[in-house]
Amino acid sequence: MTASNQPETAEAPLGLRRFFAAFAAMVELKAGPEDVERALGASPSGTQRLGFYGVLARRNRFIALRQLCPATRHAALALEPPVWEELVTRYAKQHPPSHPDPNRFAEGLADYLAAERGNGRPFPAYLEELADYEFTEWCVGVIDFESSAEDPGLERTIHVRHYNYDIPGFVADFRAGRVGPAPVEEPKAVIIYRDVRTQWAKSFFPTPLGLAALARRAGRTLKIPDEMASALDSAEIDLETHGILLPRARTA
Amino acid sequence: MPIARRVTGVGIGLRFELWPALRETERRVDWLELIAENYSEHGGWRRRQRDEAAARWPLIAHGVSTSVGGPDALDVTSLLRLKRLLDEMGAEFYSDHLCWTSSDSHHYHDLLPLPRTDEAVRWCAARARRVSEILERPLLLENVTYYATMPGSVLDEGAFVSAVLAESGAYLLLDVNNAYLNAVNHGQDPLDVLRRLPLERTRQIHLAGHEPDEEGVLLDRHGAPVSDAVWSLFREAIRRVGDVPTLIEWDNDIPALDRVLDEADRARAIQTEELARRAGAVQTSPAP
Numbered sequence: 001m002t003a004s005n006q007p008e009t010a011e012a013p014l015g016l017r018r019f020f021a022a023f024a025a026m027v028e029l030k031a032g033p034e035d036v037e038r039a040l041g042a043s044p045s046g047t048q049r050l051g052f053y054g055v056l057a058r059r060n061r062f063i064a065l066r067q068l069c070p071a072t073r074h075a076a077l078a079l080e081p082p083v084w085e086e087l088v089t090r091y092a093k094q095h096p097p098s099h100p101d102p103n104r105f106a107e108g109l110a111d112y113l114a115a116e117r118g119n120g121r122p123f124p125a126y127l128e129e130l131a132d133y134e135f136t137e138w139c140v141g142v143i144d145f146e147s148s149a150e151d152p153g154l155e156r157t158i159h160v161r162h163y164n165y166d167i168p169g170f171v172a173d174f175r176a177g178r179v180g181p182a183p184v185e186e187p188k189a190v191i192i193y194r195d196v197r198t199q200w201a202k203s204f205f206p207t208p209l210g211l212a213a214l215a216r217r218a219g220r221t222l223k224i225p226d227e228m229a230s231a232l233d234s235a236e237i238d239l240e241t242h243g244i245l246l247p248r249a250r251t252a
Numbered sequence: 253m254p255i256a257r258r259v260t261g262v263g264i265g266l267r268f269e270l271w272p273a274l275r276e277t278e279r280r281v282d283w284l285e286l287i288a289e290n291y292s293e294h295g296g297w298r299r300r301q302r303d304e305a306a307a308r309w310p311l312i313a314h315g316v317s318t319s320v321g322g323p324d325a326l327d328v329t330s331l332l333r334l335k336r337l338l339d340e341m342g343a344e345f346y347s348d349h350l351c352w353t354s355s356d357s358h359h360y361h362d363l364l365p366l367p368r369t370d371e372a373v374r375w376c377a378a379r380a381r382r383v384s385e386i387l388e389r390p391l392l393l394e395n396v397t398y399y400a401t402m403p404g405s406v407l408d409e410g411a412f413v414s415a416v417l418a419e420s421g422a423y424l425l426l427d428v429n430n431a432y433l434n435a436v437n438h439g440q441d442p443l444d445v446l447r448r449l450p451l452e453r454t455r456q457i458h459l460a461g462h463e464p465d466e467e468g469v470l471l472d473r474h475g476a477p478v479s480d481a482v483w484s485l486f487r488e489a490i491r492r493v494g495d496v497p498t499l500i501e502w503d504n505d506i507p508a509l510d511r512v513l514d515e516a517d518r519a520r521a522i523q524t525e526e527l528a529r530r531a532g533a534v535q536t537s538p539a540p
Binding site: 010011012013015016017019020021023024027028036037040041042043044045046049050052053056057060064096097098099100101102105140141142143144145146157194198199200 | 289290293294295296297298299300317322323325327330352353354355356357358359360361362364366367369371372374375378399400401402403404405438469
């Protein structure tokens, strides 16, 4: 029997199952140490010390989002009143981390913020754009995909967004230590991508022709007037120059 | 599965913050530890970094999410991806923690302790054996920090770790800092806690710094230099364990590379001194 087809369905024995159920509720911030002790008996270390694992769990959620979405956090803290604490607490309760990689904890943050705003919470729209940008930037940097001249990696190492605020500019300023409280409202398209030369995540403001060139490279059918063909080729070369696309062979 | 001891000396963690300086350094680095999940699941700059590091230093992979003691079915898909990474690295063994990290497909990103019961011993041992089978290499399990004894526990830490390793055939990744923290946080003698672990099965050692929280509980933060008390305990460990690779873990508030390498130099000096003393003791001991 090979590793891949051996069943892995054995269930933990009853005593352990009871333990996991009670303790998991605490580290998912849904129960306190008193609840754990009611279900399992007293900890020899005392209730308060047992509850430290709930404290740790909450702390870890804050650390994960602070590390992955620092500009989002900055903007949330700059609001009056600051909403970061409340935002993370509510998000963590509703979205227990569902991936072994702690960075993936931020995956649902933008959608959560959008939904909360839709429900009347006073979260400005740029928070969800910031959360989306920071998470997407992380994703394109680490995703296990090698682009080729034929397959540039659209939706994998290249993501196209339309933001209503200058999100890349805000994040760049934040990293340079010269950021204001909120991004400037400035609707534009953004390409978030892994530079094919350095492998680092970057962003780029494409022209409409640049977007068309990207779509063409990704195999999308486009109706381009003949007189625009050379302009489209130039736009494609521009994307190559910025490391968005791998250069492809061209006839002279 | 016996372990060929190819990697020796003192390593440091391959961390994003240290990488630019690491590429340039001419100081001695015996090996690098990488967090396996960061490289088995990811490509891009991480793969490039791994390949560049592997060209210069031996690498050891260490995991944080196998959840050997956990309730969820082992994630065979992830383990097979991990195996591919280990194969590419030519890894002789794999290590993770004797703990649980997930339940009901929720991942806590914490190394959670288990109730130390006979039931948990059997459960962990069976899963550890299975992980080792899937990865087709020996498994090392690390003694973790516990801030509270779990309700229902009937074994002490040393007895629990010993029983799991004996029943599973796994080896010990001895975290000296964790042993020290557990002793202090639970009012025990650090040397006694160390002695009760199955030291004869040790195949690697971890060293790290710790910090007290507001209530005086020592936290395993990996964000400070190794304390003098842990250096002393490390010396005791080397006397008993002998020559195994040792890692300096510095994962938070990471300082300049030279500061981390100073810690590695200190560990190497202690190792060299104690191994020489051991060799001398062996050579001068009277024939039976």
